[in-house]
Amino acid sequence: MSPRVRLVLLGVGLTAFEAILAVGILGLPAFGASAHPYRDLAVAGTFDHATANAVASINFDQRGFDTFGEETILFCAVVGVAALLRPVHRERRRTVSSGGIILESTSLLVYLLFPLTLVLGVDVVTHGAITPGGGFQGGIILATGIHLLYVGGRYRLLRQLRPVDWFEHGEAAGVVLFGAIGLAAAALGGGLFANVVPAGTLGDLVSAGTVPLFNLAVGIAVASSVVVLLASFLDQTLAIRAAPNPPQDNEAEDAA
Secondary structure, three states: OOHHHHHHHHHHHHHHHHHHHHHHHHOOOOOOOOOOHHHHHHHHHHHHOOOOOHHHHHHHHHOHHHHHHHHHHHHHHHHHHHHHHOOOOOEEEOOOOOOOOOOHHHHHHHHHHHHHHHHHHHHHHHOOOOOOOOHHHHHHHHHHHHOHHHHOOOHHHHHHHOOHHHHHHHHHHHHHHHHHHHHHHHHOOOOOOOOOOOOOOOOOOOOOOOHHHHHHHHHHHHHHHHHHHHHHHHHHHHHEEEOOOOOOHHHHHHHO
16 A cells, blocks of 8 residues: 555545544533533433442443443553563662661651551542542552552561562452453343442442442552552662673683
């Protein structure tokens, strides 16, 4: 295919895409108007499945397939970063001590905030269907809460408490669990990622059908992904160093 034909095909494709985009934009409600069909349908769907958090209902109930795509993008991005930052043949890993000058006030805050942050992260994940928050927010809190140990100068303790291999498996398990819930809904006679679990009572901890299950899966995936991501950056910064250049053949012969 010649470059000219490629440019013609590109122009035709862009023209068609712009036409479709223009039709969609012109069909949107006017800015500031009182008619908001998507909002009205989303709120009605939220109450139909007894989900107090409307954002969680939209993410996991009404557009769960889109959210699964976003989780897959995060998973692939973290895998790519970990692959790029892994030690190569001319790098070696050194032992990192927990030394450094750490203020006593910083250490005290870390000891106080470390357990509280972990409890807060679990709370945000488990209550994601009834209060603001959810699996993504709670997962971020959990992952960053673990790394408070690094702020307090306890890098070796951090490495012991967050085995990267475990979190690599957790990252994959969270994505697989999310997809399995969606496939189970289709197998039970609903649509893919449909909310087929009994909704319960609005405002109760156990309510909203599959939304808490999706929150749990996302919390596992996001927390594990961020831990793997931060571990890769910390290892590259602190533990991985370039190996000394091996002696040349001539130098080795002279030394012999």
